[in-house]
Each structure stands twice: as C-alpha cells, then as structure tokens.
Amino acid sequence: MEHTGLLIHGKDHLMQAIPAIDVDPFTEEVLSDGTDFHQQLLAAAPVVKLQQSEGHDIVGVGRDAVVRAIFENHTDFLNSRGGGILDLARDEPFRKPGVLQETDPPYHDRVRKVMTDIISPRHLRGLRQDFQRKADELVDNLLDMREFDAHTDLAEAYPMYVIPDAIMGVRPGGRENLLRYSIWLFESMGPKTPRAQQVIDSVDNVQGALAWVTESTQRENVAPGSFGAKLWEGVDQGLLSEEEAGLMTRSLVGAGVDTTIYALGLTFNLLLDNPVQYALLHETPQLGKFAFEEGMRCGAPVRQIWRTPARDLEIEGIPVREEQKIMLVLGAANHDPDRWGPTADDYDINRDASGHLALGRGIHACVGAPIARLEADVLLSTFARRVKSLERLGPSEPYINNTLRGWNSIPIRITPA
Known part of the structure; x- marks a missing residue:
C-alpha cells in the first residue's frame, strides 16, 4: 500500500468498519453550540x-493531524x-462553481498564481x-455611542466599510446585497434542512x-486601482478569461467580508469573556493580530470545509468511498x-x-x-489602544448557519482610555 503521512491508500482486507456517532451536525442545537459535537468527534x-436527516452520505474528520493531512493531499x-x-x-x-475554491491542479495552479501575485x-x-x-473613524463613532452592538456596529461595519472599496471599488449604494448574498451562499453549501430552506426562502430578492x-x-x-481592477488587467495580459476575472473578484470579496465579519465578532466575544486578555x-495594542489569530483558532468562523475522495481509499485504516463527502470540522481540529x-x-x-486550520491549509487555503x-x-489595535475596558x-445571540459560525448580536458598553 501507498502511504502519505497519516493517510493509507488502497484496499486492505484488514480495514476497520467505519465507526459512527449519532449526531446530525446540522441541527439547530449543534449549530448553536458545537462544543459537544466536537468533543465526540475527537474522541x-x-x-x-x-x-x-436529509440523507447525505457524509463522514466527519476532526483530529488536527488527519484534517491537516487531507488538506495537504489535493490529489486524493x-x-x-x-x-x-x-x-x-x-x-x-446551486451557483456557478468558483474558479479557486472548486477546481484542482493544474487549472487551479494558474488562477491561484494570478490571485497570489495581486494579493x-x-x-x-x-x-x-x-x-x-477608516478604523479611526469607526472607533470615534463607537466612543461617542459608548453602548452598541459589537457584531453589527463593529465586526460587520468595518469590513463592509473597507472591503467593497479596496476590492471592487463599487458605489456605496447596494452594498447590503453582499450580506444577503452571503446568507444565501453559506446556507446553500450545507444540506437543505427545513431550517436552512426557510432561511434561504426568507432572503429578500435573492436573485436581485x-x-x-x-x-x-x-x-x-x-x-x-482596486484589486478587482487588477484581476481584470489579467484578462488584458492573457492570464485570465473574462468569466474567470469576474468569478475571482466575487471570491475575493467573499473572503474579505463574510468570514472576516464573523471572525471579528468571535474575537470580540472572546475578549468579553476573557477580561484579563482584553486588559x-x-x-499592548500591537498584539491585535495575535488576538485575531487566537480568535480564529478558538472560534473557527467556518464550521467545515468539504473534500471528496478521488477514489475508494482508507484514512487511518478506515474506508471511505469515492462518492462520500468528507466534512473537515475545523472547530474540532482547532481544539x-x-x-x-x-x-x-x-x-x-x-x-x-499560527498553525490553526480555521482558514484551511495547502493549495486551497483561503486566498484572501x-x-x-x-x-x-x-x-x-486601534480599538484596544483607545478603549480601556x-x-x-x-447575552450574545448566536448566528445559526450551515457553514458560518458567529454571532447575530453582541451588546456591549465600552469605557474610553
């Protein structure tokens, strides 16, 4: 048999039967708090x-070493x-597949290189x-308010303020469509449970x-001058097609807005829960980037990333079939x-x-x-420097979504420095 790290490929008469746990990871209970599910998966x-419940044939992987090995093996x-x-x-x-997220080498190598050169x-x-x-302006406003929602007024407001300008350079009107698109997209990446379908159906004018x-x-x-414009320059240089440039700009906006919003919210909620850490x-405001990395590790704003085996094979002696979807549970791996x-x-x-898996790993790690x-x-760093406590x-209100993890609301009061 061929060995690649922890993964054992090919068939073997000594294969174990695949174990099972009686947990549906897409129930509202688990989506509200996945801690117990993560612990069961690890154990x-x-x-x-x-x-x-919707009949999908899925297996879950939660141990760091195995998740990491699968991320790094894009062939199988x-x-x-x-x-x-x-x-x-x-x-x-359910949508046009992404040219970065849903492709494999050698095609993926070409478009990834263009994106990496731009970022x-x-x-x-x-x-x-x-x-x-823009951070100074936002914190000025929050200091005037003193009491606000750290999700909508801070974690959501900042990416929505900076990313559409930096990446797309679009006019301010209509930017709320990015959030409506996000709800539809990330619910649609999971099973169409009654809850998910109800949310999708409730998105106002999703086609718009x-x-x-x-x-x-x-x-x-x-x-x-925007990153989107730089991608379109790649069309003129013969590096991208027009369709690829548009789809890659779409991907870049999503990376800078959706997951960043929930990662920031998770980080602020953790700082609220850990006042010694906020102090x-x-x-030391320059620790802001470390507070965010640890926030992503602890919070894991993306619940899972999916892979599909290229053929029947084994993982640590356990068989998985070509048609089974593998759910890489990032919150479990990060704990x-x-x-x-x-x-x-x-x-x-x-x-x-820095070694956490919240943004993936390997050639498909989050490009944004x-x-x-x-x-x-x-x-x-700006917030910590100007806010004492x-x-x-x-209580924070959890965000219930098939793919993203975070908060709908984090009501707080701040004391100026």
Missing part, C-alpha cells in the same frame, strides 16, 4: 460516519467535486493607510442580490489537545496560534487571508 475515531481529496455538501460529479450546482505584500501595504483612516454581486464584479464597475491587549495541549480550550493571545488579517490587525449589556 470517537479519526474518521466517523455522521447522521444527516478533491475540491472540484464541490466546496459544499453537493457532489458536483452528480449533483447540479502581494506590496499591494497590501497600499491598503493599510486607508484601513487605518446575486445579480448585483455579479454586475459589481464586472470590468466596467470596478474602480481603477493585556489594551496594554484538539493532541495539537494544542491541555489549554486547547483557553483563549490566550500570547499563544502562537492576508486581507482579513490586515483588517483585523488595524481594527483591533469592555462590559456586556446582555
């Missing part, structure tokens, strides 16, 4: 058969068969001044939101004590959290991660 086995675990629960070899896609340190440096100016996002990423609607951040030690569940901004990290570094005004 049960390297690969576990999961229950799913494919993205091109769907970034969600659907198998694009059999099922009709270079040189181009990112040009964003910092504008990000800082989709049309706005598509239109806003086209050449004539992206501002000169440390206030004393695996075998990787993070006995303090895995603690939020500690002095921890080196440098933008998200720049946003968070500027915002958290945080106080809850009520």
Whole structure:
C-alpha cells in the first residue's frame, strides 16, 4: 500500500468498519453550540460516519493531524467535486462553481498564481493607510455611542466599510446585497434542512442580490486601482478569461467580508469573556493580530470545509468511498489537545496560534487571508489602544448557519482610555 503521512491508500482486507456517532451536525442545537459535537468527534475515531436527516452520505474528520493531512493531499481529496455538501460529479450546482475554491491542479495552479501575485505584500501595504483612516473613524463613532452592538456596529461595519472599496471599488449604494448574498451562499453549501430552506426562502430578492454581486464584479464597475481592477488587467495580459476575472473578484470579496465579519465578532466575544486578555491587549495594542489569530483558532468562523475522495481509499485504516463527502470540522481540529495541549480550550493571545486550520491549509487555503488579517490587525489595535475596558449589556445571540459560525448580536458598553 501507498502511504502519505497519516493517510493509507488502497484496499486492505484488514480495514476497520467505519465507526459512527449519532449526531446530525446540522441541527439547530449543534449549530448553536458545537462544543459537544466536537468533543465526540475527537474522541470517537479519526474518521466517523455522521447522521444527516436529509440523507447525505457524509463522514466527519476532526483530529488536527488527519484534517491537516487531507488538506495537504489535493490529489486524493478533491475540491472540484464541490466546496459544499453537493457532489458536483452528480449533483447540479446551486451557483456557478468558483474558479479557486472548486477546481484542482493544474487549472487551479494558474488562477491561484494570478490571485497570489495581486494579493502581494506590496499591494497590501497600499491598503493599510486607508484601513487605518477608516478604523479611526469607526472607533470615534463607537466612543461617542459608548453602548452598541459589537457584531453589527463593529465586526460587520468595518469590513463592509473597507472591503467593497479596496476590492471592487463599487458605489456605496447596494452594498447590503453582499450580506444577503452571503446568507444565501453559506446556507446553500450545507444540506437543505427545513431550517436552512426557510432561511434561504426568507432572503429578500435573492436573485436581485446575486445579480448585483455579479454586475459589481464586472470590468466596467470596478474602480481603477482596486484589486478587482487588477484581476481584470489579467484578462488584458492573457492570464485570465473574462468569466474567470469576474468569478475571482466575487471570491475575493467573499473572503474579505463574510468570514472576516464573523471572525471579528468571535474575537470580540472572546475578549468579553476573557477580561484579563482584553486588559493585556489594551496594554499592548500591537498584539491585535495575535488576538485575531487566537480568535480564529478558538472560534473557527467556518464550521467545515468539504473534500471528496478521488477514489475508494482508507484514512487511518478506515474506508471511505469515492462518492462520500468528507466534512473537515475545523472547530474540532482547532481544539484538539493532541495539537494544542491541555489549554486547547483557553483563549490566550500570547499563544502562537499560527498553525490553526480555521482558514484551511495547502493549495486551497483561503486566498484572501492576508486581507482579513490586515483588517483585523488595524481594527483591533486601534480599538484596544483607545478603549480601556469592555462590559456586556446582555447575552450574545448566536448566528445559526450551515457553514458560518458567529454571532447575530453582541451588546456591549465600552469605557474610553
């Protein structure tokens, strides 16, 4: 048999039967708080058969070492068969597949290189001044308010303020469509449970939101100098097709807005729960980027990332079939004590959290991660420098979504420095 890290490929008469746990990861209870599910997944086995009320054949992987190995093996675990629960070899896609998230090499290598060249340190440096100016303006407003919702008025407001300008350069009107598109997209990546279908059906004019996002990423609607404009320059250079440029701009906006909003909200909620950690951040505001990394590790704003086996194979002696979808549970991996030690569940901004899996790993790791990290570094450092302390005004309300994890509301009061 061929061995690649922890993964054992091919068939073997000594294969174990695949273990199962009686948990549906898409119930409202688990989506509200996945802690028990993560613990069961870590304790049960390297690969576990999961229950799913809509009839999907899925297995879950939660241990850090196994999730990491699957991420790094793009030959045997494919993205091109769907970034969600659907198998694009059999099922009709709910949208045009992404040219980064839902492709494999060698095609993926070409488009990834174009995107990586655009999101270079040189181009990112040009964003910092504008990000800082807008962070100062936002924190000024919050200091005037004193009491506000840390989700809507802070974690959501900042990415919605900076990213559409930096990436797309679109006019202010209509940007609320990005949030409506996000709700539809990330619910649709999971099973169409009655809850998810109800949410999807309740999105106001979803076709209008989709049309706005598509239109806003086209050449004539992206501002000169924006990252979207740089992608369209790739068309003129023969590096991308027009369709690829539009789809890649769409992907970049999503990376900078959706997951960043919920990652920031999770981080602020953790700081509220850990006042000693916030006091440390206030004393040393340059720890903002570390507070965010640890927030992503502890919070895992993306619940799971999917892979599909290219063929029948084994993982740690446990068989998985080509048609089974593998659910890589990032929240479980980021709390695996075998990787993070006995303090895995603690939020500690002095921890080196740089190896977490919240944004994926390998060739399909989140391409927009440098933008998200720049946003968070500027915002958290600015906020911590000017705000002495945080106080809850009520319980945080969880955001229930098939794919994203975070909060709908985080009511707080702040004390100026």
